[in-house]
Amino acid sequence: MENPILITENLKAYYGNHLVLKDINLEIPRLNITAIMGPSGCGKTTLLRCFNRLHELSPGGRIEGQIWLGDTDILSLDPIMVRRRIGMVFQRPNPFPTMSIYDNVIAGYKLNGMKLSRVEADEIVERALRGAALWDEVKDILHRRGTFLSGGQQQRLCIARALAMNPEVILLDEPTSALDPKATAHIEELLISLKSRVTIIIVTHNIGQAGRIADYTAFLYLGELVEFGPTERLFTAPKDRRTEEYLSGKFG
Amino acid sequence: MKQLSDTLFNAVVRSCAIGTLILVSGLCVTLVIHAMPVFRHSGLSFLFTSTWDPLRQQFGALPFLVGTVITAVLGVLISLPFSLSIAFFLGEYFPSGKLSIFFQSATDLLAGIPSVIYGFWGLFVVAPFMQKIEIRLGIMPYGVGIATASIILAIMIVPYTASIAREIIKLVPSDLKEAAYALGATRWEVVRHVVIPYAHSGILAGILLALGRAIGETMAVTMVIGNRNEFPKSIFDPANTMASVIANEFAEASDDIYLSALIAVALLLFLFTTVMNMFGRFVIKKLTVRQES
Ligand SMILES: Nc1ncnc2c1ncn2[C@@H]1O[C@H](COP(=O)(O)OP(=O)(O)OP(=O)(O)O)[C@@H](O)[C@H]1O
Ligand SMILES: [Mg+2]
Numbered sequence: 001m002e003n004p005i006l007i008t009e010n011l012k013a014y015y016g017n018h019l020v021l022k023d024i025n026l027e028i029p030r031l032n033i034t035a036i037m038g039p040s041g042c043g044k045t046t047l048l049r050c051f052n053r054l055h056e057l058s059p060g061g062r063i064e065g066q067i068w069l070g071d072t073d074i075l076s077l078d079p080i081m082v083r084r085r086i087g088m089v090f091q092r093p094n095p096f097p098t099m100s101i102y103d104n105v106i107a108g109y110k111l112n113g114m115k116l117s118r119v120e121a122d123e124i125v126e127r128a129l130r131g132a133a134l135w136d137e138v139k140d141i142l143h144r145r146g147t148f149l150s151g152g153q154q155q156r157l158c159i160a161r162a163l164a165m166n167p168e169v170i171l172l173d174e175p176t177s178a179l180d181p182k183a184t185a186h187i188e189e190l191l192i193s194l195k196s197r198v199t200i201i202i203v204t205h206n207i208g209q210a211g212r213i214a215d216y217t218a219f220l221y222l223g224e225l226v227e228f229g230p231t232e233r234l235f236t237a238p239k240d241r242r243t244e245e246y247l248s249g250k251f252g
Numbered sequence: 253m254k255q256l257s258d259t260l261f262n263a264v265v266r267s268c269a270i271g272t273l274i275l276v277s278g279l280c281v282t283l284v285i286h287a288m289p290v291f292r293h294s295g296l297s298f299l300f301t302s303t304w305d306p307l308r309q310q311f312g313a314l315p316f317l318v319g320t321v322i323t324a325v326l327g328v329l330i331s332l333p334f335s336l337s338i339a340f341f342l343g344e345y346f347p348s349g350k351l352s353i354f355f356q357s358a359t360d361l362l363a364g365i366p367s368v369i370y371g372f373w374g375l376f377v378v379a380p381f382m383q384k385i386e387i388r389l390g391i392m393p394y395g396v397g398i399a400t401a402s403i404i405l406a407i408m409i410v411p412y413t414a415s416i417a418r419e420i421i422k423l424v425p426s427d428l429k430e431a432a433y434a435l436g437a438t439r440w441e442v443v444r445h446v447v448i449p450y451a452h453s454g455i456l457a458g459i460l461l462a463l464g465r466a467i468g469e470t471m472a473v474t475m476v477i478g479n480r481n482e483f484p485k486s487i488f489d490p491a492n493t494m495a496s497v498i499a500n501e502f503a504e505a506s507d508d509i510y511l512s513a514l515i516a517v518a519l520l521l522f523l524f525t526t527v528m529n530m531f532g533r534f535v536i537k538k539l540t541v542r543q544e545s
Contacts, residue, residue, distance in 0.1 A: 057433060
């Protein structure tokens, strides 16, 4: 593959002694949407949380192997630096309830104690909210709490919060599983519009969603990477029997 | 049959609840009735003057009000750094594991010690220590007094604030903390910008409950506060709190008006602690509701 942004080499992840990811070798293509699919409990969330090293915060969480971001192994970096370059959006929308919409967007800067001038902050907030297709809906209520918004709006606020840090990669863990179809469609459109600026990795249970938005799809099964390739090829001509069975709804 | 036992159970529960209510209001009414004579005798000067001379039938309860507020507030202030550290340590940094269990049992143990033992300890350890400090400072070395009482109170209320604050801190949703970590925050930044803003009203409620307890604490305070009925001029002076003056003088209250004056102090104390408790509980309740919704 030409010019991947993230490469995992023999990536193993553990919870205590429990091995959850077994030698994952994966190349994530730059400025594309990559979907990670697989039955419940196969390790999708864990894989995503290895990329920004959140996995190490779980009790007993341990990572082995290498994850290359450009030519550095992110496992040798300070996790804090990694997390500033790789943003994350969670399954349940989780804007900070004690902060306004405005402060939520620049939360990454505030949390890290980075000083922003008023003008800079305004600019970042507008750019991030426009990027997350939320600006028009909230531009008059920027100083109200983010928790008053609808679920879909909250999730886009969380995307704006991640975008504001100008990350190279955004990780999304089933970002639409708590949303209705309309809000889901809105987020899918948004992700497609974003992939020209940022690489997107999305965990999804929804085969239709992967088909609609993902350029590449990885299929995990019991902690193993079974198959990875362009979504269309993977969906129409899966090489592995397990992929085929998953796609035809035999498990998951 | 099932229905009958259900109705019966309901009736028992309800009458117990109502009984408790009646008991509390009865208590309050009794206090009010028996406090009336002194208010008829002294009027509002009972609350606003500071001469307490039962022999001359002068009853100004202001020194006790002030003594109570100062000892309790000082006690809470002294306890805060300790109780909050323990709360954050157990609630956020080490919520499980051997060390956590050890610290938790140690603080819970503190809560179980009878207050008379704290009083003794205060009298034999803290008071002499205070005396040394007072000699250093060149002031009257009473040993006993407001400062000593506040220190004892501080130790006694640490477990209360610590356990309430710990539970509130544990209530902070982990997905909020993870969101902050995912943005590159350090542990301390997460505590400062996510945990504290989320938990601060609950922590405040814990502090109020501790304050309520400090205000009402009787035995230990009576033993180490020096029992002087004058308006305290410094925190090293012996003084009396509302609780300690009642405990100390109840037995010798010979005439009706003296007794009524002490009961009036009790009424004040009752109101003080009730308000403090209700307010604290109200804040905690509002918080838990927000949690569940
Ligand atoms: N905090 C944890 N402690 C211990 N084991 C865990 C923990 N979280 C997940 N696991 C285990 O790790 C494995 C992978 O979990 P993971 O959450 O990555 O699965 P997933 O593919 O995201 O599942 P789902 O589709 O249900 O979200 C599972 O077997 C799970 O039981
Ligand atoms: Mg998952």
